[in-house]
Amino acid sequence: MGSVLLVIHLMTAIFLVALILMQRSSGGALNGLGGGSGANSFLTARGTGNLLTRATAILATIFFMTSIALCLYYKGAARPSASLLTETTEQSGSSVPDVPVVPLAE
Secondary structure (H helix, E strand, C coil): CHHHHHHHHHHHHHHHHHHHHHCCCCCCCCHHHHCCCHHHHCCCHHHHHHHHHHHHHHHHHHHHHHHHHHHHHCCCCCCCCHHHHHHHHHHHHHCCCCCCCCCCCC
């Protein structure tokens, strides 16, 4: 389950970055990526903006949902088990060497 969520999360992040780069900015961004006039060849400028904005909002929502799902899924995975905890306390108590008693010269 965790692997599937992680793959969906990574794919969503990659597509989200690509959509953000395709949006029109003052420099043109990746608008001409499709060749010719890019996405403007089959949609109007307003339609392209609306499509990219909606797709970005949908992918952002999926990204946040998968982030929360991964957080909840892996919430208990980092806790050590009780057997590991008792072994480390036993070892730490015996790892300190005894200090030899040196007799004082009178």
